[in-house]
Amino acid sequence: MAGFGSQAGVHNTAQDLENLLARVALKDRKAFSQLYDRTSTKLFGVCFRILNNRSEAEDVIQEVYIKVWNRADQFATGRASVIAWMATIARNHAIDRYRARGKPTQQLDDHLDLQDVGPTPEQALLQADQKNQIDLCLDQLKSDHALAVRHTFLSGWSYQEAADTLNIPLNTVKTWIRRSLMQLKECLKS
Amino acid sequence: MTSPLNERNKMLAAEQAMGVLEGQLREEAAKRYETEIEFRHEVDEWSERLLPLLDQVPSASPSPAVWQNIERAIGTSKTNSSPWWAAIFSANFLAPSFAGALAVLILVVGINYLPLTFVPQPTLIAILSGEAAPQAMLARFDQRSGTLTLTTNMQAADGHEHELWVIAGEGAKPVSMGLVAPKATASITLPDDIRQLLAQGAVLAISVEPTGGSKTGLPTGPVIATGILDLA
Numbered sequence: 287m288a289g290f291g292s293q294a295g296v297h298n299t300a301q302d303l304e305n306l307l308a309r310v311a312l313k314d315r316k317a318f319s320q321l322y323d324r325t326s327t328k329l330f331g332v333c334f335r336i337l338n339n340r341s342e343a344e345d346v347i348q349e350v351y352i353k354v355w356n357r358a359d360q361f362a363t364g365r366a367s368v369i370a371w372m373a374t375i376a377r378n379h380a381i382d383r384y385r386a387r388g389k390p391t392q393q394l395d396d397h398l399d400l401q402d403v404g405p406t407p408e409q410a411l412l413q414a415d416q417k418n419q420i421d422l423c424l425d426q427l428k429s430d431h432a433l434a435v436r437h438t439f440l441s442g443w444s445y446q447e448a449a450d451t452l453n454i455p456l457n458t459v460k461t462w463i464r465r466s467l468m469q470l471k472e473c474l475k476s
Numbered sequence: 477m478t479s480p481l482n483e484r485n486k487m488l489a490a491e492q493a494m495g496v497l498e499g500q501l502r503e504e505a506a507k508r509y510e511t512e513i514e515f516r517h518e519v520d521e522w523s524e525r526l527l528p529l530l531d532q533v534p535s536a537s538p539s540p541a542v543w544q545n546i547e548r549a550i551g552t553s554k555t556n557s558s559p560w561w562a563a564i565f566s567a568n569f570l571a572p573s574f575a576g577a578l579a580v581l582i583l584v585v586g587i588n589y590l591p592l593t594f595v596p597q598p599t600l601i602a603i604l605s606g607e608a609a610p611q612a613m614l615a616r617f618d619q620r621s622g623t624l625t626l627t628t629n630m631q632a633a634d635g636h637e638h639e640l641w642v643i644a645g646e647g648a649k650p651v652s653m654g655l656v657a658p659k660a661t662a663s664i665t666l667p668d669d670i671r672q673l674l675a676q677g678a679v680l681a682i683s684v685e686p687t688g689g690s691k692t693g694l695p696t697g698p699v700i701a702t703g704i705l706d707l708a
Contacts (some may be wrong), residue, residue: 311614312611359601
């Protein structure tokens with residue numbers, strides 16, 4: 287009789303995370319703790335980058351993991367990797383929290399150095415192929431367009447916030463980002 | 477069949493993944509993500525594409541209180557309540573009326589819970605539960621590749637093994653899909669004749685069998701968990 291043997295070979299990280307999340311869907315607390323250990327510093331960094339406030343980022347990260355615990359079975363219905371799925375939840379919660387404040391509390395010139403956006407050569411070396419790929423693709427865009435995409439995504443800006451912060455007309459920002467996304471999609475296919 | 481997303485909706489999905497929408501548009505997109513599988517997949521594909529941009533965000537550790545709060549929150553939340561399909565649980569396939577009762581239950585459940593429009597999708601999932609084994613197993617079936625992936629926390633008692641069965645529908649006999657590795661995630665590529673049985677609404681069940689599995693071709697021990705395959 288055919289049996290379900292354990293999968294042979296070494297799992298890559300993505301597969302490990304998927305297996306952990308499957309256990310979380312079965313309400314395995316130990317697996318959930320491992321998932322937290324492996325992902326929380328990254329997700330906290332992502333939330334902190336948007337909120338720029340430790341206490342708020344900690345509130346958000348709590349909400350994020352409670353949602354992951356409750357909705358882990360829903361992951362299987364999607365197309366994203368575990369880390370992309372979790373990062374999306376984290377970004378959305380952080381963005382909602384950020385926008386609930388009302389006025390933006392960070393200004394571009396306070397916190398960001400435009401020359402500092404890209405990865406350092408060391409980071410670039412350490413990063414995975416896809417990272418290099420999206421950087422190469424961004425390099426093919428006009429530099430101000432690429433910069434708008436990066437900052438908007440990392441800061442969790444709306445079009446309006448991007449327009450205000452980058453001091454560019456709203457319609458121009460929309461056009462830049464939409465066109466850039468289409469070009470990125472084409473570039474990443476190849 | 478649903479039609480593929482048009483260009484406008486594809487852009488909306490990209491914008492939702494970027495996070496640039498706000499107000500009502502953002503709420504609508506979030507709602508569509510929950511309810512429209514095509515839209516959800518489009519957003520997911522964009523999230524995956526954009527993910528490498530997050531590599532440049534420095535990681536940082538939240539304070540230990542965060543994990544303590546999370547643990548406390550999930551300890552008190554009612555996450556272990558029985559899902560709706562747990563009602564299908566039955567003690568044993570050997571009960572003569574089981575297949576008939578199952579068919580009725582599937583019908584009732586189908587009317588109440590299944591989506592009104594049928595959208596063929598490549599992945600089906602089922603969570604198998606029983607009275608003594610809540611959320612015992614997660615099964616994911618990739619229809620395109622014919623691969624069934626199982627994750628379980630269960631382990632059979634000494635001298636016994638867990639066997640996985642599929643009941644394709646009304647009046648169908650349970651068909652064995654093999655023995656289940658204890659406390660593991662494992663995949664198997666199913667033969668064509670078994671693949672055809674794994675459709676939306678099919679019931680998966682785990683029975684307790686002697687080492688080596690059932691010798692009769694049907695479950696001989698108690699069925700400890702069941703679940704319905706549904707669209708992913």
